[in-house]
Amino acid sequence: MSILSLVTETAPHRLSQMEALDTARALIAGNFSDFERLSAVYANAGVAFRQLAMPVDWYRSPRSFPERTAAYLDVALDMFVAAAQKAIAQADLRPQQVDMIVTVSSTGIATPSLEARAMARLPFRNDVHRVPIFGLGCAGGATGLGLASRLARATPGSTVLLVTVELCSLALRTDNADKADIISTALFGDGAAACILRAGEDGFxxxxxxxxxxxxxxxxxxxxxxxxxxxxxxxxxxxxxxxxxxxxxxxxxxxxxxxxxxxxxxxxxxxxxxxxxxxxxxxxxxxxxxxxxxxxxxxxxxxxxxxxxxxxxxxxxxxxxxxxxxxxxxxxxxxxxxxxxxxxxx
Structure with a gap:
């Protein structure tokens, strides 16, 4: 199976690690007595910058599940469309030539899923096969690519679009924060990627x-x-x-x-x-x-x-x-x- 194109897409708001520490200290330290002892993780995480789905001030207010979901649907869809468009163009194809769309995302709930929502903005055929995948987390890039390649192999000549979008920052929890929350705020960011696969053709x-x-x-x-x-x-x-x-x-x-x-x-x-x-x-x-x-x-x-x-x-x-x-x-x-x-x- 050949990978014909590969593109990445960053989230719209950039945050330095120092800003992340200051923000987490303001939001979490008052409710978590061990914050300062654990704050060394920000210096040791190997992260200098990350990109976020929302402006940093958005995270400073408590957010309900519906608010987080609304942000996910808005930003994840924008990033899905942007990544898909670029991957299709890089492969010198048109959206109408895509036969199957595999979507990998575990950081939000979307039903209808993201590729169905993207069909209102990209001219995919109405008989395109949709394969949304949830729950793979950090392994989703490798596992999703493996699944997409097997689907391409099963239907020689078909064009498979794989898009993965993750907005990890939307899971920020300020109430009842624990060690895992501290580590996640020091480590995780938001991003997307897409690629085109096809059997029987030369890619990179x-x-x-x-x-x-x-x-x-x-x-x-x-x-x-x-x-x-x-x-x-x-x-x-x-x-x-x-x-x-x-x-x-x-x-x-x-x-x-x-x-x-x-x-x-x-x-x-x-x-x-x-x-x-x-x-x-x-x-x-x-x-x-x-x-x-x-x-x-x-x-x-x-x-x-x-x-x-x-x-x-x-x-x-x-x-x-x-x-x-x-x-x-x-x-x-x-x-x-x-x-x-x-x-x-x-």
Missing amino acids: VQITGSAEKTWSDTLDIMGWRAEPTGLGVVLNRAIPAFARREMRQAMTEMLAPQGLGIDDVDQFICHPGGAKVVDALEGALSLNQGALVNERTILRDHGNMSAPTLFFVLDRYRQAGLPPLSVLNALGPGFTASSLTLRCAA
């Missing part, structure tokens, strides 16, 4: 394999908790240690059915869940310290945008020139590792 890279591994009894590591005001983050501080301990064996198992081993891979392209997660992945995969420089750059400039982040990283590797064999990988709720094998077009 080919997807030759995909795999997943879900560990049992790990539901409490990452996810959402339904609360009266919206979605509350579940984020276990043990994720870096888990990645360092488990990812080498998981990657070995995911590559083996493809006749590959870790040493065969020219470049691992990783979802940068956080600075400590990037360090853990370098250790687990026996990479040189600092090898995942593009991952750290994206984390620094945009924060962890959940599912779209992996596409931001892939785009940087594409601009620098992809090696013959790369493996995308990401971790997400489940707790699940997801990977894709990429071979560079000749």
Whole structure:
């Protein structure tokens, strides 16, 4: 399966990490006695800037679930349309030539889903197949791309548009905040990405394999908790240690059915869940310290945008020139590792 185009889209409002700390201190510190002790996470998260769906003042007022949903529907749709338009144009196509739309988003609820709403603004055919996916979290970039490639393979000649939009900032909780909320305000941002896939055509890279591994009894590591005001983050501080301990064996198992081993891979392209997660992945995969420089750059400039982040990283590797064999990988709720094998077009 070939990736014909890849674009990224940032949210409209930029926030520095210092501004994020000052805002979180003003909103959370009064209700959370350990805030100052934990505030070192802002300096250690590896994030300098991130982009937000709404102006920072919007987050200073308590928001109901309907208000958060309204913001999600408004901004996520704008970002969906912008990313889709650019991906279609980059592939030298028209919206009417798209046969299937895969939408990945876990940070808001939209029924009808985003691609259905986008049909009022983009001239997709009325018989286009829609595949909305919810619940993949940070693994959504890799898992969604793997699913889109399998759908393209199942219908040779069809054009598949994959769009992922995540507005993590809308989950900001100021009442009853806990450690996970502090970490999330230091780490997460908002973003979108889109790509076009098609079987049997040359793109800038080919997807030759995909795999997943879900560990049992790990539901409490990452996810959402339904609360009266919206979605509350579940984020276990043990994720870096888990990645360092488990990812080498998981990657070995995911590559083996493809006749590959870790040493065969020219470049691992990783979802940068956080600075400590990037360090853990370098250790687990026996990479040189600092090898995942593009991952750290994206984390620094945009924060962890959940599912779209992996596409931001892939785009940087594409601009620098992809090696013959790369493996995308990401971790997400489940707790699940997801990977894709990429071979560079000749």
